[in-house]
Structure formats: C-alpha cells, structure tokens
Amino acid sequence: MKLQIALDTCNQKEALAILHDVADFIDVIEVGTPMIIEYGMEPVRAISKEFPNKLVLADTKIMDAGEYEADIAFKAGAQIVTVMGITHDETIKGAVKAAKNGNGKILADMMCVQNLEERAKELVELGVDYICVHTAFDVQDKQSPFDSLSKVQNMVGSQHSAIAGGINIHSVDKVIPFKPEIMIVGNGITGQDDRRKTAKMIKQLLV
Numbered sequence: 001m002k003l004q005i006a007l008d009t010c011n012q013k014e015a016l017a018i019l020h021d022v023a024d025f026i027d028v029i030e031v032g033t034p035m036i037i038e039y040g041m042e043p044v045r046a047i048s049k050e051f052p053n054k055l056v057l058a059d060t061k062i063m064d065a066g067e068y069e070a071d072i073a074f075k076a077g078a079q080i081v082t083v084m085g086i087t088h089d090e091t092i093k094g095a096v097k098a099a100k101n102g103n104g105k106i107l108a109d110m111m112c113v114q115n116l117e118e119r120a121k122e123l124v125e126l127g128v129d130y131i132c133v134h135t136a137f138d139v140q141d142k143q144s145p146f147d148s149l150s151k152v153q154n155m156v157g158s159q160h161s162a163i164a165g166g167i168n169i170h171s172v173d174k175v176i177p178f179k180p181e182i183m184i185v186g187n188g189i190t191g192q193d194d195r196r197k198t199a200k201m202i203k204q205l206l207v
C-alpha cells in the first residue's frame with residue numbers, strides 16, 4: 001500500500017518544505033489541483049527534480065482533451081496523471097495513450113460517478129491503472145469514501161484501487177483491511193502541527 005501526500009493549498013516553497021519534512025514516509029507526491037490551477041506545471045517540474053526517487057502525481061482532473069492535457073503533465077515529470085472517471089471514453093483513451101507514450105500511469109477520479117462498479121470495470125478495460133474512490137472537499141462533512149472502496153475492489157481488485165477524501169490518522173483503520181494500492185492523505189498530514197510525526201504514524205500503520 002503506497003502512501004500519497006496531497007499538496008493542495010500551498011505554494012512551491014511551502015510544498016518543498018513540507019516534503020523535506022515528511023518524504024521519508026511518503027511513496028507518492030501529489031501536486032494537487034488547487035496548486036496546478038494557481039501555478040501550472042511548475043511545481044510538478046520542481047518537485048520531480050528535487051525528489052527523483054519518489055513518484056509524482058499531477059492531479060490534473062482531466063475532463064476533456066485527454067491526450068493533449070495528460071501529455072503536458074507527463075512531459076513536466078509526472079509519473080501518474082489524473083482524469084475524471086465520469087468523462088467520455090474518448091478522453092480516457094487519449095489520456096491512456098499519453099501515459100503509454102510517457103511511460104506513466106493514469107488514475108481515474110471517481111467523484112460524481114453514480115454507476116461506480118460498472119464504470120470502474122470499463123475504465124480498467126480502457127487501460128486506466130488506478131480507480132480512486134474520492135469524497136470531494138466540498139462534501140466531506142456529509143460523505144466519506146470508505147464504503148465505495150470495497151465496491152470498486154470487487155470489480156477491479158485491490159491492485160487497481162485508490163482512496164482519497166478527508167482521510168486522517170483517526171480514519172486510516174477503515175482503509176487498512178482493504179489494502180488499496182494507494183491511500184491519499186492531504187490535510188490529514190499537511191494540516192497537522194507535527195507533519196513528520198503524523199506521516200510516520202500513518203505509514204507505520206500501512207505496513
């Protein structure tokens with residue numbers, strides 16, 4: 001199980017400082033969507049250069065122009081790029097093509113997908129590597145991603161599954177029994193007073 005840190009609401013300097021603090025316990029570094037909206041691919045370039053031994057994920061949440069947009073992120077140094085699972089198959093196929101050309105992987109974000117199991121199966125058949133059940137920031141006070149994880153795993157297996165959305169040290173135990181390939185934690189690490197200690201504790205729970 002890989003631990004992915006989501007860097008959402010920081011600038012590049014802050015992101016690098018957080019990463020130097022916690023990198024020992026992190027497998028995948030996510031340059032989050034808010035960061036990409038504010039700074040483009042620059043943090044992806046800088047972080048992949050600074051941490052060549054970590055996987056870097058660009059949370060582009062691609063909805064259209066799959067090949068063109070995914071290609072931009074792979075060329076900037078990302079090894080994993082995200083696309084919205086709800087979008088057109090043509091967009092998914094384009095992103096998968098860019099991943100093949102860039103020797104990278106695609107993670108599909110299942111936010112807003114209603115037919116979760118059916119769509120997860122289709123996406124893996126289209127060549128998507130990871131299916132991520134995800135509770136959006138904006139609805140985390142009333143929803144959680146935990147129940148969706150087993151549904152996805154029943155269709156595509158744990159090796160293709162990922163989970164995100166409000167996970168923290170107190171809720172990790174709801175994820176561990178399912179052993180998804182990637183568990184994503186944003187504010188549950190970045191928003192803590194002692195980020196290094198929190199990241200270490202979470203990572204220790206995963207192995």
Ligand SMILES: O=C([C@H](O)CO)[C@H](O)[C@H](O)COP(=O)(O)O
Binds near residue numbers: 032033135167184188
């Ligand atoms: O993808 C995310 C969100 O949609 C904002 O772009 C977050 O990176 C993801 O939810 C993980 O962050 P936390 O919910 O703070 O753990």
